[in-house]
Amino acid sequence: MIDFVQNCFDGVMLGSSYALLAIGFTLIFGVMRRLNLSYGPSIMLGAFVGTLVFLEFRAGGLAVAAATVVGAVLVGIYVERLCFWAIRQGAAVASMVSSFAIWMQLEEVVTIAFPDRTYPFPPLTRTEPMDFGPFFFKVENLIMFACAVALTLGLHLLLYRTRFGLRIRAVAENPDAARYMGINIAAVTFLAFACASAIGGIAGYLIVAQDGQITPLFGLWATFKGLIAMMLGGMGSIPGAILGGLLLGVVEAQNIWYLGTEYRDLCAYALLFVFLVFRPGGMFGHTLAERERLALRRV
């Protein structure tokens, strides 16, 4: 029983990193109704910029974090211009495929620029794990969890308490109506994309700092974990992204404990597959697919 509870705690901690990744993903999907598969690789490229700053200038944690975020935002802007802005309205699938192609490109850029594959990254903290009664926690995990909560609150305030947030929600709700209200849709989606990339950069910094190293495989990992967490919660929903991330974390932690690490990813994909088949809208999402199915059945 204690094992089970400890696994749940570990899962929530692990899941907070997934939730962080999923928030940025879901923000892009919520505003554009398009999926950015290059999201993970752009964070990865940002983290490599952070590593470069760390290795070249022996910079401290804050400078590395800033470099990571700036790198992720710049790459995010490149992806937005090429795969989203330039592709005509309504072609959501073309954008998805295009961002997938750019993913390959980004990964190749990193392997050419950083040929050693594994690079050090400054760790978040060197404090020993803390224990509370029979349970114990790593300090990095607690920091990550706190950051996830803080970022969510910040994003919530941005979306519901500012004029910019109002514009984002208007575009997400109905782009045509938003245009008639004089909202510059291209500008709003661009800024929302940059915001999501910045959130991704923060998430990426925390995760990579916890690992203490970065490899080009991080892009794949980040895209898949963020995607699965977002899909479980429901695409476009921020509370859904957080709950999906935590659910995925808890399931994985139990899995590692009871079945072993070989089955960790297999189980995550199986969970995604089952959710897609039986509840494509996720736990919180709108049931877009169901609505479409109903419309088809009616004709």
Place this chain on the structure above:
Amino acid sequence: MDDHLVGVLSNIGMISFIALSAYLLLIVGEISFGQQAFFAISAYASGIATAMWGWDFWPGLAWGAAVAAAAAVLVGIPTLRIRGLYFSIATLAFAEMVRLVFEVFKYQVEIDGEMVGPDGSDGFRDIRYIFENDITAVEYMLMIYGLLAAVLCAFFLLERSRLGSIFRMIGQDPVLAQMQGIDVTAYKILALGMAGLVAGIGGGLYAHLTTFVEPKIFNVMLGVHSLAYGLIGGLGTAFGPLIGVAIDIGFLESIRAISGYRMIAFGGLVAVLLIFRPRGLLDEAAVNWIRLRLRRRHA
């Protein structure tokens, strides 16, 4: 012919099968990121048949392709009710599940004092049928192209048949097709089964050429490439995906000076083409134009 050229040509031939299978799904308007799963299933199934059960090559290949087609139909039944982005992500999840299952799949028998068979992440060695039966590289290449020609003929017959028109109609407008009394989901499952069969032929050929398959070859990148071939070459004719393969493997991978930057060029090419020619180089309009020119010359 020199060995390098034979190798490149054989590769082009084999990859063409998986490109054609992704193309068939593009015709019915679905994007699959998971065709590598059927390629992998057949590579293992046909390898097991010839190397472990002592079957001949052709029955082994047919068995592998049949297993892949059956798997495709089984996947299609739950997933083709969901559409668009959701279907793409479901195929991605399925393909990764297949790859991870092969990472833990162990099934070995003793043949002539040696253990033969799939050994988890170490892969499946010694699929030596073509060496034991003295089939030369050139002969095997001719076998690949013979099969490819047969599959291409089948595609051209399909394009001229009623089934082909139904597929194109579903791809253009599924709601309209439904209104004509066409069972859209059933035809999509049929298309996925046929695509699984085509990918399966390629997978069986691949396993016997390389004599060694390991799960990590069948990763997402193979799936994205196979999808991108159709999108580059064009969706107007079955020659489209072949042009895509020729550009990628024949040109980018085989010329040393650019092969280091292959992914950068290829990813960029896909992204740019999706902006300017969303249905590829040889799209329906281009094919019609060529047909018209040819007819005029004969008249």
